[in-house]
Amino acid sequence: MKPVATRRLPWARTVFWLYAATLMLPLLWMLGMSIRPNEDILGSFSLLPQRVTFDNYRTFFTDSAWYSSYLNSIVYTSINAVLSLVVALPAAYAFSRFRFAGDKHLFFWLLTNRMAPPAVFLLPFFQIYQSVGLFDTHLGVAIAHMLFNVPLAVWILEGFMSGIPREIDETAAVDGYSLPRFFVRIFLPMIRSAIGVTAFFCFMFSWVELLIARTITSVNAKPIAATMTRTVSAAGVDWGLLATAGVLTIIPGAIVIWFVRNYIAKGFALGRV
Amino acid sequence: MTVTRIEEPVADAAAPPETSDRQPDVKPKNNRAWLLVLPVVVSVAFTAVIPLMTVVNFSVQDIFSPSDRIFVGLEWFRSVSRDPEVRSAFLRTLMFSAQVLLVEIPLGVAIAVSMPRRGVWVSAALVVVALPLLIPWNVVGTIWQIFARADIGLGGWTVNNVLGVDFNYTLDSTDAWITVLVMDVWHWTPLVALLAYAGLRSIPDPYFQAAQIDGASGWATFRHIQLPRLRGVLTIAILLRFMDSFMIYTEPFVVTGGGPGNATSFLSILLSKIAVGQFDLGPAGAFSLLYFLIVQIVSYVFFTVLTRSGR
């Protein structure tokens, strides 16, 4: 049975795929630029690359400055996702199962952190992270990004957890499970999809964030975003290399979306981004 | 006799609509739950509270050097709020946010309505739509930095040579503004679309079937069935888009650097110029706090208004 809603709008599909194509245009353009030699790019304008070269990609994967910063980004986003989850899970459980002094205020305060302009934190982060030795470390960026990811994680997880009946907790208690054991063996498997969704959003927001990541790193944990500014030199902008880096930073995102595609709709459905 | 069950495709939407999943609020009171919440409190304290306190500290002092500082009370707040550059940045950012909302909300809903809801294309559609959201923000800026140029970018070249319009975002203020706006629309409309899509998907099929039986036109169906369901998600979408567009930094910075002049110097860009560029800790601190406060207040107002009107 054809989805009823679309029977009324047969042209809606076409409009959508037209939009999708337009959406992809800038991306495809950048892809094209990454495989053209710089002389061609700056020389004359043409729709399709006239000469194809993979030099830029070669540079990217051989120059340690490039690929190591790429890895840096992957490392700290992963650490951040793990940390955010570990910290948020017990808290979300507490919010969903108990009332305690100041719980509503705490929850609200957590949410307000999501609404903080990152620019406000630049300077203090710079100073604080330097003084505690977290400057220019993967762990440092991972912790800094917890600023906006932990509230989000708590928010999403609490929503999912509240959907699980408390009877399950009670039954487990009667059956003799201690809280930690119950949590790990029974509860966590039940909220698998919630954890997936949360990890996705944590990854997403950490991967895309530049301002803070660039402020508290210099060499060792420099994110790929910072390295990309290296392409600007006295000789002009190395468009080809810049485009290549751009293309490569999209790939982890695309992979992650593909893996969690079934959960995307569900996660957004909670309306808790 | 074996009764073979023939799979009638009971779509995920054929079940009764979910009433709230939440249990009635009879949660037991247990203050020991604070132990569970402690890790979160500590992490947020470290990442948010302490830095904020530092900012507050700066905002009330005039700092000549680390060892040479005097308390000046609210003077920085006064001078920052009177600063014409700050004020125009504020208005600029406000206008930007308003335009963003006006374009992205209806567009996002339109996309959500036209996205496939069943079949093999659903996954592909989701990936395509979600893609811009997962691009590092500086790369988004880079993409558009390239794309909007008249010499090497498809967009810029098309506008100049095919449409015959003079377009140069590095020189012309309006062109720069438009570029940043279009970039934001390209970047963030998917968020609205995905939220709206999830909201629409939660509508069980029988509602559409009933509308068909009742002879409702496409528009009537949208107005009476889909739109009411969207109210919840749209509230969140509006709130998020307002907040994030009001705090925008990276994308416009990469494309225009805030220029030409200060045509695209939004509040965040101005703030980071003062804080990190000029290293004026005092004014930067005051600016930060005012900025923070404005975002909180406006978000609170927005949130209250939007949820109140839903009742």
Place this chain on the structure above:
Amino acid sequence: MADVRLEGVGHSYDGGRTWALKPMTWTWRSGRAYALLGPSGCGKTTLLNIISGLLTPTEGRIWLDDREVTAVPTAARNIAQVFQFPVLYEEMSVYDNLAFPLRNRRYPKAEIDQRVRGVSRLLGLDDHLGRRSRRLDPGRQQIVSLGRGLVRSDVAAVLLDEPLTVVDPALKWTLRSKLKEIHRDTGHTLIYVTHDQTEALTFADEVVVLNDGAIVQAGEPAELFLSPAHEFVGHFIGSPGMNVLPAEIAADGVVRVGQSAVGRAVGDLPPGPVRVGVRPEFVTVGGGRATPGLSAEVTGVDRMGAYNLVHARADGHALVAKVDAASSYAPGAVEFFRFATDRAFLFRDAVRCGSLAPLEGGGAA
């Protein structure tokens, strides 16, 4: 009020590999109240959606009276459908909900008002007309859904897909009676889908039993109960369902369960395996060894209050008899279970092929 005629209508969701609905020819006669009964997955909803036009059948044609509607879209079919859960325009008042189908079809305002008030009176909604439909309880919401179907003047048939699913059990009885009342008053053709046999049997003029995509038997409730034409009908209707004993017809026409001769086959039946079906209501225990019937060992007795269920085992197969609450039988005892003569049937390939008669000159009174 119209005849709904299905000719060779069948439907496959996967291009012919499996058929949710096997091609069937059937007429729903105008003005009757039908119950479409069957287990989950048997094709009831598919059939309903085909009739209402939400689904185009892979095969076959459909007529409303003498108008062929196979390709006609739902809105033009004069069908009303009520779903498993209340489907309302929640933001609108009850009045507006009822008026919606008429407004879409551009009825004049005066007529709309008249029809809405008429239906509202019929359904007892007068007190609620101004309220937002979202605020009503599910039972009443379903009534409003039903009302939206009745409000049009040109309704040929009303289709109800398990409409009382979300209604409180206490209210179900009242609503069912109300539906019957409405049917009497309006005379619409009603097709009521359910998997609950009690609902079907109490509500309908005629029950159509569907299983595995095909109509297995259709008839008045009593008929389905007393003479099931299909093993499935016997098993699905009645609580507990019909007893089924594997047996064999010998060359001499004697039906044997294991070694015991239980009766004589009536009907032109070649020898071979066969299944004996008889409802527990028509099995008596004790009182002589008159066939058709057989001896069995009692395995247990369930006391149900108004009656007892005697469970027994004959040749390794289970047998249940419904007996008086006062009687008692000891587990382990061997008793003779007698089948009422015109209520024991023979089934081959699940279809009834004959019945069981007493053995000639068999058994003392």
